[in-house]
Amino acid sequence: MTKSDAQPLEEITQLRATLDEANYRYYVLDDPTLTDADYDRQFQRLQELETEHPELITPDSPTQRVGAAPAEGFPSVAHAIPMLSLDNAFSREDIHAFAERVAERLECTADDVEFTCEPKLDGAAVSLVYEQGVLVSGATRGDGRTGEGITSNLRTLRSVPLKLRDSNVPALLEVRGEVIMRHAGFEALNERAREAGSKVFANPRNAAAGSLRQLDPRITAKRPLEFHAYQAARLEPDLGDTSHSELMARLATLGFRASSELKVIKGPQAVADYCEQLGEKRDGLGFDIDGVVIKVNDLRHQRELGFVARAPRWAVAFKFPAQEEVTTLNDVEFQV
Numbered sequence: 001m002t003k004s005d006a007q008p009l010e011e012i013t014q015l016r017a018t019l020d021e022a023n024y025r026y027y028v029l030d031d032p033t034l035t036d037a038d039y040d041r042q043f044q045r046l047q048e049l050e051t052e053h054p055e056l057i058t059p060d061s062p063t064q065r066v067g068a069a070p071a072e073g074f075p076s077v078a079h080a081i082p083m084l085s086l087d088n089a090f091s092r093e094d095i096h097a098f099a100e101r102v103a104e105r106l107e108c109t110a111d112d113v114e115f116t117c118e119p120k121l122d123g124a125a126v127s128l129v130y131e132q133g134v135l136v137s138g139a140t141r142g143d144g145r146t147g148e149g150i151t152s153n154l155r156t157l158r159s160v161p162l163k164l165r166d167s168n169v170p171a172l173l174e175v176r177g178e179v180i181m182r183h184a185g186f187e188a189l190n191e192r193a194r195e196a197g198s199k200v201f202a203n204p205r206n207a208a209a210g211s212l213r214q215l216d217p218r219i220t221a222k223r224p225l226e227f228h229a230y231q232a233a234r235l236e237p238d239l240g241d242t243s244h245s246e247l248m249a250r251l252a253t254l255g256f257r258a259s260s261e262l263k264v265i266k267g268p269q270a271v272a273d274y275c276e277q278l279g280e281k282r283d284g285l286g287f288d289i290d291g292v293v294i295k296v297n298d299l300r301h302q303r304e305l306g307f308v309a310r311a312p313r314w315a316v317a318f319k320f321p322a323q324e325e326v327t328t329l330n331d332v333e334f335q336v
């Protein structure tokens with residue numbers, strides 16, 4: 001009798017832990033420990049064991065990411081917390097004006113306000129809900145109040161944890177973020193589409209949104225999509241008064257990729273410098289961004305500042321000029 005016959009659960013548990021840790025190191029730490037071949041070999045071994053012992057299969061096993069039959073259609077999902085939009089800033093002067101408005105309400109000087117700056121990824125915004133550390137729901141942003149339930153599609157993204165990584169998981173966590181497609185994956189997808197005579201996507205944002213809205217999760221599973229978290233919308237029990245940067249660090253320990261470019265910066269001058277520097281790095285990132293999201297870091301200050309209509313008073317998006325998008329249609333180049 002081989003080892004696995006005697007204790008299949010022990011080997012299954014070990015394989016699941018290894019594969020989950022490999023996802024975390026690859027997608028969150030950018031520090032892979034397993035080669036793709038190693039990952040695939042251990043994944044296939046787990047599939048074999050679960051086929052031999054179906055009673056040991058659990059929904060959060062790495063083998064359960066790709067659901068079966070295509071869905072009829074996507075259910076409508078009401079967001080418990082609305083997914084708000086951001087006011088825009090287009091210049092250093094706009095950044096200074098935003099900081100002055102914040103400082104006036106906080107009764108301090110603009111140079112004393114601590115901000116966070118992070119790239120504004122140009123993808124598809126989604127929301128993920130975890131109960132007792134297990135992914136239970138995923139939805140598109142929709143109109144900010146109601147989105148489409150695409151849980152089975154979001155489960156196929158290896159950068160979306162099926163269960164939270166930490167030993168001390170929150171009872172409830174709702175994470176918001178952007179699903180993106182990197183340029184390399186986008187070009188390869190369109191090349192395959194051209195060869196197959198099927199639909200070519202105009203840009204990575206459309207490709208990401210379109211891939212998330214496939215009725216068949218097996219198609220989504222083949223698309224090069226990544227989830228990047230930018231907000232903990234609900235967290236119970238909460239961390240008490242803390243900051244956006246600390247919340248993002250907490251999300252990383254729970255297994256999410258948060259922006260490696262996130263910086264805590266004091267005062268509008270240094271924020272404007274960050275925006276200028278990121279603008280210079282923009283073409284070399286390998287994925288599309290359309291600006292910088294500047295937030296007041298302290299969550300008590302965020303609550304004090306509140307919102308105007310559908311956008312926070314405590315955050316603004318600094319927008320870069322639209323990039324020249326060249327798309328070809330029947331070998332004729334159009335500037336769009």
Ligand SMILES: CC(C)(CNC(=O)c1ccc(Oc2ccccc2)cc1)c1ccc2c(N)nc(N)nc2n1
Pocket residue numbers: 081082083084085086118119120121178230231293307312315
């Ligand atoms: C700041 C916020 C708008 C998220 N925040 C919210 O949506 C939000 C929503 C209800 C809130 O509180 C309420 C709770 C109940 C009712 C009303 C508001 C607070 C924040 C936002 C939007 C887009 C972002 C983006 N593309 N990239 C990054 N990096 N960050 C982003 N941040």
